[in-house]
Amino acid sequence: MRAVVIEEPHKLSVTTVPDPTPGPGEVVVKVTAAGLCGTDVHMLAGEFGPTRYPVIPGHEFSGEIVAVGEGVTAFAEGDKIAADPAIYCGACHFCAIGRGNLCEQWGTIGITVDGAAAEYVKVPARNCYRLPETVELRHAPLIEPLSTIVRGFDIVDPKLGDNFLIYGAGTMGLLYMQVAQRAGAGSVSVVDINADRLTVAKKLGADHVATSADDLERRLGWEVVTDCTGNIKAIEDGLTRPIRGGTFQQFGCAPDQELAKFSPFRIYNDEIRIVGSMAILHSYGRAVELLGKGVIDSETMITHQFALDEYAEALETFKRGTGRKLQIVPDKAPA
Incomplete structure (x- = not known):
């Protein structure tokens, strides 16, 4: 598949990488759109501590499940989902007291493991949320920042x-x-x-x-x-x-x-x-419901969509303060 890869600080490429394969408890999602945010800029600049290089960025995303791993029963191929990108160890002091966003082994899809600035992304099924009928796939990447x-x-x-x-x-x-x-x-x-x-x-x-x-x-x-x-x-x-x-x-x-x-x-x-206020904690599901209720004006919030090959241009557009939410759309052809 085609993907954006941050090889190391200040080094970015758009290249072909192996397609992800779901393991037990995982699904593979065909990415509809992935939002950009300031964290992506900090990652490329080497300013965001937890980043593990090389990594495919993209932690705000939505798409359709195309493959399910062993033991996954709550989701099936064809389900339209968005996913909480947070990954916690479940065993450290902070996880034990319900503060997983402060986990000693804190991880995030698109920061510490490969994310959604790609045609496909592998996601733990437990992180997935089926979208309400009122939420369009192209709007659903707003759920993560929300x-x-x-x-x-x-x-x-x-x-x-x-x-x-x-x-x-x-x-x-x-x-x-x-x-x-x-x-x-x-x-x-x-x-x-x-x-x-x-x-x-x-x-x-x-x-x-x-x-x-x-x-x-x-x-x-x-x-x-x-x-x-x-x-x-x-x-x-x-x-x-x-x-x-x-x-x-x-x-x-x-x-x-x-x-x-x-x-x-x-x-x-x-x-x-x-x-x-650090990231997400017991809040993703509520954000799904809020977006479904129309709390956010999604059309006004999303202003730009870029192809994978335009990722560097998208980051520069973001840094100039042009527009609002910028998205990477893997199916989009470069302008």
Whole structure:
């Protein structure tokens, strides 16, 4: 089959590799589409610690099952599915206490094992979710990023009427915004230095948008401030914005060696809660249901589709901040 392979940091190829074969408890999926995200950029740059090279990227995907391994009874050839990419050992301390996303042997399809930027991908059957009839295959790769948002909300545990400030109007910020609206936010404000992105945020229902939080009128601050950029300047600014007793959530993936400055006195004096949100935990199935209910405007979110041979171009498009969710479509011919 044809596949994208990250051979090592800064080295990418599109080549022919052996077709995957399902082992016991596994299925092989013909990939309909695979979404790009910031993690893929970090992987190619050698900035995402768990990556194991060489690897086929692609952890946001959907498709149709074309082969099932021994012992698989819940799925059959022809089933349309999306899959939780997370792989846990099930035996370490963190798995034992139900925190598999912090697993000592943490793995992910498309990061530590071969993923879906290919014609076919091998997946544990236990990770698969049959799609509701209301969800199109081409929309279903949105389930993975949406499931990380669901996990983020589990951690923040907002109250009805809380006011949200979101840094970043890219894919994750816009998904976070749409979930916050449906979760009973009092208001949702979005900050992004890209004015074009703010136009989309406003279209999708943001109450207030600005290129700087200084331009937003909320004297006391926001109950929930979330960084969806991973940008150090945005993070440092965001840490100054929660209301007393409020929460700052680090949701975006910053380079693993970067450091941010903040005021420990303010954290103490104003009882600011700082929380992280790492990947997916008991949230993928709920994301399937939310997408099926139309919580996300999928058509607006997906803006670009690229062939396998255009993967490098897709990454450059992503890094320029052009569009929203970009997808790799293995069946698509290069332009």
